[in-house]
Amino acid sequence: METNRRGGLFYGWVIVFAGCLIMASVMGIVYNCFSQFIKPVCADLGFTRQAMSFNQTLISLIQVAVGFVWGGILSRVRVKPLMLFWAVVGPAAFFCYSFANNIWLFYVISAVMSLTMSMLTLLPLSYMISNWFVEKKGLATGICFMGSGIGGMVLNPLLQRWLDQFGWRMSFRILAAIMAVCAIPCVLMMVERPEKKGLRALGADKLPQTEGTAAEAEGETMAHARGTVRYWVLATSVLLISAGCSSLVMTLSPHLTDSGYSAAFAAGMVSVSMGAMAVGKMLLGWLYDVLGSKRASLLSVLCGFLGLLGMIFCRVTPALGLIILGVGLGCAFGTVGPPIVVMNVFGKRDYSAIVGVFISFGNIGGAIAPTVNGTVYDLAGSYTPGYAAWAVALGLVLFCFTIFLPSGRKDK
Structure with missing residues (x-):
């Protein structure tokens, strides 16, 4: 360290x-x-x-x-x-x-x-x-x-x-x-x-003196950010990611048992997936440092997308690996992604206000997912149509991130 x-x-x-x-x-x-x-x-x-x-x-x-x-x-x-x-x-x-x-x-x-x-x-x-x-x-x-x-x-x-x-x-x-x-x-x-x-932030010594001392002034105000299309597209994307990826965790055990797996196997998959998510958060954080916000975010959402495909085709054994990948790196975005994306896109000036809104959008996604998934199950007798819909939503998020997230490895 x-x-x-x-x-x-x-x-x-x-x-x-x-x-x-x-x-x-x-x-x-x-x-x-x-x-x-x-x-x-x-x-x-x-x-x-x-x-x-x-x-x-x-x-x-x-x-x-x-x-x-x-x-x-x-x-x-x-x-x-x-x-x-x-x-x-x-x-x-x-x-x-x-x-x-x-x-x-x-x-x-x-x-x-x-x-x-x-x-x-x-x-x-x-x-x-x-x-x-x-x-x-x-x-x-x-x-x-x-x-x-x-x-x-x-x-x-x-x-x-x-x-x-x-x-x-x-x-x-x-x-x-x-x-x-x-x-x-x-x-x-x-x-x-x-x-x-009596210290400085880690890495602040490597910034130009003017940049280091003016860090608080960098970035957009909340009022300006709210007036941009990028703000609302990214906030909505966080909502969709949270809803889609939380569906993986919330319905994993019942969906596997519905698909013919034993309750013991389903419980084991939940345990392994929870472990993967814990490790995935640290791994995703490291990837943000190495790849930058855009590529790391795209990779995380892609993993969530693959995890949903794994749920759809879970009767095929290799698809179980996609589920673990989706929970591990896909679900990690919900907590790790918004703080880093907000800092990278909007800067530090009104960071706390903006990140609070983005985290709230994520919480909205997590709150509506159980109702949506339960309704789909009641109507169709299966969670699979819901997984397909969330996969389409994450595909849309991938497109939006490609357009609206800035390229480059260095965060602001």
């Missing part, structure tokens, strides 16, 4: 690894583990699965709203105190799930958890990384955001064991404790800007 000018590990990497642990303990728990609670909670309290599943939809919808106002939040509040507040409130709220006896209390707690996710994960961590890295920004982003996949991989099998041994209420408490123990110390290690430690 790189060292700073005073010797030792460059502190930006501490920010990255702390962010990775936050992603694992917050997003890894709330996004990747919550579904395991649906069956035992419904069996105990008599909720319908649809009512309990709405918690996840609510979390996504509130995150969409926060993303649209993220730039305004940053203009009024410092990031680290904001993160620390939610690092305390979030685990406490998650602990309160264990006392819930009616569905409306679950919804209230889920609203708080959605705000916790917004204030602790993608939005603030993207902002931190943009401040600390000029070089190797892609690798830093990939390593940081792979934490959500690692958290899901490690905690899901443990959670299943805890649910069997201790029940769902105690399992909520255990996860809340893990969240607090990981998130609070990691937030305390965060430093908003390298200048506060």
Whole structure:
């Protein structure tokens, strides 16, 4: 790893690894583990699965709203105190799930958890990384955001064991404790800007002096960006990528069992795919540094497209490899791609406001995908027509990226 000018590990990497642990303990728990609670909670309290599943939809919808106002939040509040507040409130709220006896209390707690996710994960961590890295920004982003996949991989099998041994209420408490123990110390290690430690962003020394000192002024304002076709095309593309690639993950297990594979095999494919996605985030981040935003984005979307084709032809054994590729590098775009693309295309002047909107568009895609896929299945008796439609959408995204993403290896 790189060292700073005073010797030792460059502190930006501490920010990255702390962010990775936050992603694992917050997003890894709330996004990747919550579904395991649906069956035992419904069996105990008599909720319908649809009512309990709405918690996840609510979390996504509130995150969409926060993303649209993220730039305004940053203009009024410092990031680290904001993160620390939610690092305390979030685990406490998650602990309160264990006392819930009616569905409306679950919804209230889920609203708080959605705000916790917004204030602790993608939005603030993207902002931190943009401040600390000029070089190797892609690798830093990939390593940081792979934490959500690692958290899901490690905690899901443990959670299943805890649910069997201790029940769902105690399992909520255990996860809340893990969240607090990981998130609070990691937030305390965060430093908003390298200048506060007497450092410069990694790679800033290689910029011309005028470029380095004027970095804050580079790029487009939010008002100007919103008036361009490129802004809306790229934001819509992020929505379509999120919807199409999340469909791979959401429907993988039921589609494989519908196609004649055993439940055990389907579970194994899900596990392998989750591992591939964790590794894929780091790999995609590195590819952004090596290939540049345009080629790395095209490669990621192409992998998502191939993954959807793999789902369509999953009865043919080689197609299973395409599915793993699609989940690994295709789904990685959802978290790794938008921060880097926004920086490359629109610059740093209103980076936080613009990236917040792009992440919200991605959350919209993730929120509508279950409804679309479920409707397609109810009408056709199969997810396959939906995969075909998402593949066409990703083909359109490939065309749009070819036109609207700037060429060149270096990000702004």
